[in-house]
Amino acid sequence: MTKIENEHEIKILAIESSCDETAAAVVVNGRDMRSNVISSQIDLHTLYGGVVPELASRKHIEKINQVIAQALSDAHMTLDDMDAIAVTYGPGLVGALLVGVAEAKAISYARNLPLVGVHHIEGHISANYIENPELEPPFLCLVVSGGHTHLVKVTDYGKYEILGRTRDDAAGEAFDKVARAIGLGYPGGPKIEKVSHEGNPNAIVFPRAKVGDGVYDFSFSGLKSAVLNYLNGCNMKGETIHQADVAASFQQAVTDVLVGHAEHAIEEFGMNRFAIAGGVASNGVIRSAMAEMCERKGVGFYHPSPILCTDNAAMIGAAAYYDFIAGKRAGLDLNAVPNLKLGEA
Ligand code: KG4
Ligand code: ZN
Numbered sequence: 001m002t003k004i005e006n007e008h009e010i011k012i013l014a015i016e017s018s019c020d021e022t023a024a025a026v027v028v029n030g031r032d033m034r035s036n037v038i039s040s041q042i043d044l045h046t047l048y049g050g051v052v053p054e055l056a057s058r059k060h061i062e063k064i065n066q067v068i069a070q071a072l073s074d075a076h077m078t079l080d081d082m083d084a085i086a087v088t089y090g091p092g093l094v095g096a097l098l099v100g101v102a103e104a105k106a107i108s109y110a111r112n113l114p115l116v117g118v119h120h121i122e123g124h125i126s127a128n129y130i131e132n133p134e135l136e137p138p139f140l141c142l143v144v145s146g147g148h149t150h151l152v153k154v155t156d157y158g159k160y161e162i163l164g165r166t167r168d169d170a171a172g173e174a175f176d177k178v179a180r181a182i183g184l185g186y187p188g189g190p191k192i193e194k195v196s197h198e199g200n201p202n203a204i205v206f207p208r209a210k211v212g213d214g215v216y217d218f219s220f221s222g223l224k225s226a227v228l229n230y231l232n233g234c235n236m237k238g239e240t241i242h243q244a245d246v247a248a249s250f251q252q253a254v255t256d257v258l259v260g261h262a263e264h265a266i267e268e269f270g271m272n273r274f275a276i277a278g279g280v281a282s283n284g285v286i287r288s289a290m291a292e293m294c295e296r297k298g299v300g301f302y303h304p305s306p307i308l309c310t311d312n313a314a315m316i317g318a319a320a321y322y323d324f325i326a327g328k329r330a331g332l333d334l335n336a337v338p339n340l341k342l343g344e345a
Pocket of ligand 1: 019144145146147148171172173175176187188189190193278279280281282283284309310311
């Protein structure tokens with residue numbers, strides 16, 4: 001292809017290392033994913049029942065160059081073809097974030113390429129752009145991951161209004177904690193979903209928490225405690241715990257709250273597009289319930305494929321493109337910001 005034919009293409013190498021996945025991807029014009037390499041650390045952290053931050057950082061250092069080389073090679077490109085380097089700089093584990101940020105800055109400096117710093121949640125939301133070419137703001141998005149539960153109005157590319165967030169545990173965190181309590185281990189979400197297929201979602205009535213002074217806020221710690229109390233009660237009475245019923249009933253309680261909040265927001269804001277994002281959005285039961293509600297409301301429903309719901313770098317490349325064309329650039333003083341708030345970038 002000649003240089004002229006290529007000119008309208010913005011090719012971004014994106015890097016993600018905020019938690020326990022070392023990931024790199026090449027994304028063209030924000031929506032055309034040319035590669036998406038993810039090195040998961042799940043096996044390493046499973047030994048400890050959860051993510052060990054220091055081990056995560058070390059593993060990122062070990063893997064990052066390999067993962068980037070693979071992403072370029074899968075895309076049949078080299079660094080010479082890139083127009084920019086994008087990297088997640090928060091929120092996340094500080095040591096883990098620093099590995100990606102240092103790597104991105106080094107490449108940016110060595111190759112004289114513009115650097116774009118991306119908010120991890122913006123990345124999750126933008127994962128929806130990759131497989132839905134027709135999706136454009138404004139739309140509502142529910143971000144449900146291991147660290148975050150946000151109901152967001154995406155008013156424009158890179159512009160967000162937070163309608164609600166969790167007051168305590170994130171939805172994914174609740175999945176992980178309940179999975180541990182019923183002996184399923186880490187990571188909890190996929191394990192609860194798998195076992196729930198053998199259970200009855202109406203077997204046990206767990207609470208659907210409402211937050212009095214914030215209609216769109218969430219609270220999952222009460223639900224988690226209700227599950228723990230139920231398990232304790234069974235143990236004290238010598239009753240057998242039906243793991244699949246507990247999993248299915250817990251999952252149903254989370255689903256009802258998420259769908260209820262989403263439906264309420266769709267009604268209040270009169271939006272005709274609704275998207276979900278984040279690791280928990282890969283849950284089949286939650287996806288079907290959202291799809292059914294959106295169909296009933298006559299609203300378009302958008303969701304990434306499961307592999308683009310959990311942490312990946314393609315979503316970072318998608319978000320970075322819209323920042324890049326808006327002229328946003330990071331300097332070589334870019335630092336990891338573990339508590340970065342959405343909209344603060
Ligand atoms: O988005 P993500 O990969 O990382 C964060 O940014 O937090 O989300 C990870 C979370 C974990 O809590 C995991 O248990 C949850 O997403 N998760 C699921 C499923 N797959 C992953 N939760 C429910 N059902 C699933 N199928
Ligand atoms: Zn994430």
